Amino acid sequence: MKTGLIGCGNISGAYLSNGSRFKQMKIVACADMVPEVAKAKAEEFGLKAMSVDELLADPSIDTVLNLTTPASHSEINTRALEAGKNVHCEKPFGLDREEARKVIELAKAKNLRVGSAPDTFLGGGHQMCRKLIDEGYIGDVVNGTAFMLCHGHESWHPAPAFYYLKGGGPLFDMGPYYITALVNLLGPVEKATAMANRSTDLRIGIKSNVGQTFPVEIDTHISAVLKFKSGAVITLITSFDVWKHSDLRDIELHGTDGSMHVPDPNCFDGDIRVYKAGLTSNWAPVDNSFIYNDNMRGIG
Structure with a gap:
């Protein structure tokens, strides 16, 4: 083709x-x-x-x-x-x-x-998580969290202005990775609600556009709650207004029998860790037995 x-x-x-x-x-x-x-x-x-x-x-x-x-x-x-x-x-x-x-x-x-896009959910890391969930390793998923937190892309992107116009922002830019990964793992979303705000109406270039200003036309912090048809309730926060945060995992799922750290949904690989109630005293790493663990964009 x-x-x-x-x-x-x-x-x-x-x-x-x-x-x-x-x-x-x-x-x-x-x-x-x-x-x-x-x-x-x-x-x-x-x-x-x-x-x-x-x-x-x-x-x-x-x-x-x-x-x-x-x-x-x-x-x-x-x-x-x-x-x-x-x-x-x-x-x-x-x-x-x-x-x-x-x-x-x-x-x-x-x-x-x-x-x-995205097709990152086809990567080995997320396929392994899907296998564990399908096999009931952590039981029925009850709740979880998903975080995409940074202070925008002007620190690295050569032309970041479009990230702050209609169609940009953290939810449209990075949210698809997270929501796609969650739907792959948990099934369809039944209900959603959210609130949003923005820290400023103007951004200033840092890298190749040092000193150049970009108008901000969209909200840059979105906090959402997703209710899945399976019953799971997931909190999703995407933000371009966070300078630094503690160890908030990209995606963390909690089930009736344990918990799971899911890898960064912007990547095809990543570390998977699980806690199995009654079997482990702490988070335990999981070996990934699937292929497609490097940047395979386009595989979808």
Whole structure:
């Protein structure tokens, strides 16, 4: 399956590096709103640099890998489907449910396929956790917590402004990793409630954009409670307003027979630890017997 990549930003390198590992697809071309960026990426990975219009019009390309910024996801997804191409999109799939629903309905009408990141839940770490939960190692999961806490991405990202515009923020940026991992482990969410705020209306660049200011249009701290159909209640906090925290695990689940530390859902591997009531006096490490433990973005 010949694939064209649109959006040659920070995450594109991981997908392009992995492209040769998957027999089912071959990335043959790339495009970006900045032609020079697409040209540089094409030269680095041996691809054909194209404009977005050229890529979408190319009949030899079967699938579009959409790595644009969140505000452009739905537009590019729609244009690709209308051009008769399957789509795999970076998260978030859309800025709201209605936007995402229209894309899915268009794909059905066109008899095409759409998919979305994250696929990190297919990694060995989370598959091992799923196996333990399915086997009842910690009993029925009753409750848990999930934390994604940092002070934003301007300390490392070369172009962080979009993280603070519509479609950005900690919930849309990192929340999909956590919610996808939790749904994989626990099943569908039945109810959700949340509250949010933001610390400032302006962010200041730290790394390559030192001193440059970015407007903050979205909430940067979201505290949510998810009630799963299974009965489990999970507290999820995502924040760009935390300078430092104590040892708050990415995901921790508590069941009727024990507890589990789940690895970082932004990664494919990670340490798994369990506490089994009556059998262990402290957290015990678990050996991971599954494959896909390095950065396999694109496997989904």
